[in-house]
Amino acid sequence: MAPRQKLRYLFILYFLFSILIIAGCNKKSEESLPNIIIIFADDLGYGDLGTYGATDFSTPHLDQMATEGMRFTNFYSAQAVCSASRAGLLTGCYPNRIGISGALMPWSTTGLHENELTIAELLKNNGYSTGIVGKWHLGWQEQFLPLQHGFDAYFGLPYSNDMWPVDYDGNPVTEQSSKPWKARYPKLPLIENNKIVDTIQNLDDQAQLTTRYTTYAVDFINQHKNDPFFLYFAHTMPHVPLGVSEKFKGKSDQGMLGDVIMEIDWSVGQIFEALKNTGQENNTLVIFTSDNGPWLNYGNHAGSTGGLREGKGTSWEGGQREPCIMWWPGNIPSGKICNKLSSTIDLLPTIASITKAKLPDNKIDGVNILPLLQGIENSNPRDHFYFYYRKNSLEGVRKGVWKLVLPHKFRSYESVLPGNDGFPGPYATGTIDTALYNLARDPGERYDVKDQYPEVVNELFQLVETAREDLGDELTEQTGKNIRPAGKIDLID
């Protein structure tokens, strides 16, 4: 063979080999399990990101995530308060189905039941490495902690950052404090895996939390670049008491609240940076949302519902409708809006579908919303959604654009002045009779149109009856035939 011809053959061989290599790589990447990251903010309102209309501060990384991913506009947390919301997120159940309500306290003796399957367990069973950083709030006793619920690694607070013996001004609570009963709180522990490794003693310690969490999260991503992982990043912020590190102090034009959210946005940027640096940016589904709406009676230390009614601790839209952005290059179309009904309780079955994992044996309430993520036109996997609050009060149901609100009393932030600079204002008590809102035309729940659409009211009351039978309703003294108990601590004899 002449040298020239030889060279030509070599070149053809090289070319074919390259194609095989490239094809092989693509095959691997298609078949390999995607990493999954859920970033969960605390008390962040529907209006608290730039891309959802926030004013006076910017969230460039989250805005960019929305530009490259999908932004949800009718996405609900499972319930408008901390522990309940997190129980729903991790198990795919209405929290009252599994006996979790309200916010667990340091003196609570209950937690997430060992029989409930979490997203972490589901993925761990499927070969994932699983980590959680941040706020847990599903039982602080060891038997309830994340490592006993499917997580390999944990670093964070066991409950809310205001459950500490410190006054609103940052000073230790004394008998002279505005709320002397807060002395009852133990020191606020920071836990790694199953052990207390530090305590959060003052506002300066709070100010480091976002940074410390972020460092841990980035390390976790770096450590798992070769195996599929699930990371649940549950921020403590912007829950009061607000804390922000020096690098974000004064960065926003909206004081501390804006600074804090800007730091969360920075943290999101760090996560994306870590994904990029480890070459995982094309094989990771990232979901950002929050546990419930803003705690409005904290005034300038609370976020914004973007115009929705009321806030945290209510089943009005301001309490449960949340920003939600999902990002997964090549799988979720970029820059799209999803205005279909969906919820945190849908994440477990959706993730199960994506990873082909087995669903829990127990009954769950979530539905697989993967068709929404894929932008499949006319898909509408969630038919309706129940608004439960308190221990087990059914306060409303939504189907399509219609929300039927049932008669109940609620915490109201209207007509009272909020607090300021970390101190809370009072609540008022609101009352509402049966009301019907068209959330397409009236997301602010201002215009009761029940007299105009009696047939819609009837249809939604049928769903109410189904829920009362299945899940119960303490307002009508129905217990529900399919609810399960929360976990109880094992008392030592």
Add this chain to the structure above:
Amino acid sequence: MAPRQKLRYLFILYFLFSILIIAGCNKKSEESLPNIIIIFADDLGYGDLGTYGATDFSTPHLDQMATEGMRFTNFYSAQAVCSASRAGLLTGCYPNRIGISGALMPWSTTGLHENELTIAELLKNNGYSTGIVGKWHLGWQEQFLPLQHGFDAYFGLPYSNDMWPVDYDGNPVTEQSSKPWKARYPKLPLIENNKIVDTIQNLDDQAQLTTRYTTYAVDFINQHKNDPFFLYFAHTMPHVPLGVSEKFKGKSDQGMLGDVIMEIDWSVGQIFEALKNTGQENNTLVIFTSDNGPWLNYGNHAGSTGGLREGKGTSWEGGQREPCIMWWPGNIPSGKICNKLSSTIDLLPTIASITKAKLPDNKIDGVNILPLLQGIENSNPRDHFYFYYRKNSLEGVRKGVWKLVLPHKFRSYESVLPGNDGFPGPYATGTIDTALYNLARDPGERYDVKDQYPEVVNELFQLVETAREDLGDELTEQTGKNIRPAGKIDLID
């Protein structure tokens, strides 16, 4: 020279020549004046696009425009009613400065004064071809029509599409109709340049308007591919009576209103298609916004404020805060959110700055917001904004996140049932005392915090005094020293 060497030289020559050509082209494109298109919807609410949270219909072209361009979240129309809003948009003035208020009627004898410089005149003076398609509403008599205000070409309605002798059900008004006085309206004319070329006689005619306008607009773009042009596309829809062509009937899950907005979105897509087909997509600034919020008492034929308070015909946020998307590849960064205070009255000075055109000699109120479009950090060109309504009533002022609302009566849509299927419901009359809202935390204007921020109230009252002196306030019987009269028709002797 050997043939091979000759070929090599030729190749080098060709290469250098190509570089020169490419450099030359780039130079031309940088220096040439950009085309400017303003697409102006009618009665579209803040919540009426997918990217602003619309539910039950989708607006993919506008969402894509936002993904590639900039979405504004604190953008106001000049006033919450048709003629006034359009006067402000085209002249860069608060409409009361130039004597325009409310909605001009077919029996009005006033219009935009010939001394006022419009964006069209400003650009025409600068060498632009200028066209308007759609609703004018700044005086229907020939002396007031677009061709007398700087436009080369016009096709559309001289005023609102409900100013016609047709009942809400689409039948001609008779003495037996619900509103027999509507018989006073002349036939609704469709005008080309200065001549009536057709009349809109029934709902079927209304249904063709978006299509006819779009055809005209696309033709205009095609005709001006070689010269800089300004196109003002003022949709008649989604103003009642709603009309939608066959191709969009039933396309949304929100009835006619959703269908109509989807057709507007389609029309926007046609504009982009035309720009692409004529190679102008990289040299055109496209702005999309609307004249005022939704006319809520039309119920299922009205849009959504996305949770903002009240609607069209009020100075509450629901009346004046509008969706606004600006798109200009290479000049406006893509996928960014602008949450700074800005308004339609800022478009004239901004366009003047972009095109290096001379500003009007008359005093105007708009400011150059080009730094916002360019995404320049910390720029904040607009200090404050006045909310005027009726003939000349100062009802509020916004500075930064603060909105001071002055005592006034207003059209209220709350507490009364809206109409249905094209028929209006009643209004109630609301009253408000002085109130202060923090629009960053409370865009829904639900929480009056004036007692908490007296120093802010004082600061905003100083701006109120300045406005009353400059522009007047009929609520305090001040006429204003710098207002100018509207145009009056020349009566023939």
